[in-house]
């Protein structure tokens with residue numbers, strides 16, 4: 002049996018620069034000749050489509066309903082036989098995922114009962130626990146500036162008040178689960194090369210373990 006691949010998740014507020022940093026990590030991994038599968042949540046499944054409609058504000062969904070849709074999408078993301086996370090990890094291929102259950106805790110956890118959202122995700126055997134979560138931390142005003150520069154339309158959570166509550170929730174959740182999870186908080190208000198140098202260091206440490 003091959004050694005299991007590493008499962009790496011990126012998290013952060015909207016406008017935290019995840020996309021840019023994930024591309025930088027992809028370039029780094031490619032330059033080493035290693036193989037990795039890059040993916041994101043919500044996925045492109047039909048459930049992902051329903052989620053995107055709700056995020057775009059086209060269809061109003063209750064926070065519990067949205068939590069359940071993210072959960073269903075995440076289970077599919079893990080187990081589907083075509084490009085599910087599990088099969089890559091089991092084949093020894095690393096997986097890098099843009100958002101995962103930490104986002105459900107922080108985003109849906111500002112409206113739905115946080116304990117319920119956590120129990121549904123952490124208690125589900127089909128949902129793999131990441132080997133590493135990199136949280137790109139920015140302050141609310143930096144995020145707001147980046148959102149206003151880069152977006153035509155805003156999604157339901159892309160407003161200052163929601164982002165402030167979501168950031169607070171992320172840190173409350175990290176405090177609660179830090180002992181059982183490998184969470185690294187990176188100051189993402191710095192320049193792109195500074196942030197990506199830190200991420201590559203964290204990635205290399207994980208690979209050396």
Ligand code: TMP
Nearest residue numbers: 015042043071100101104105108109158
């Ligand atoms: P992004 O791809 O630009 O990060 O947008 C995804 C949006 O979905 C973002 O606003 C966070 C939100 N989201 C949740 O609310 N809960 C979740 O579980 C996930 C994965 C994402």
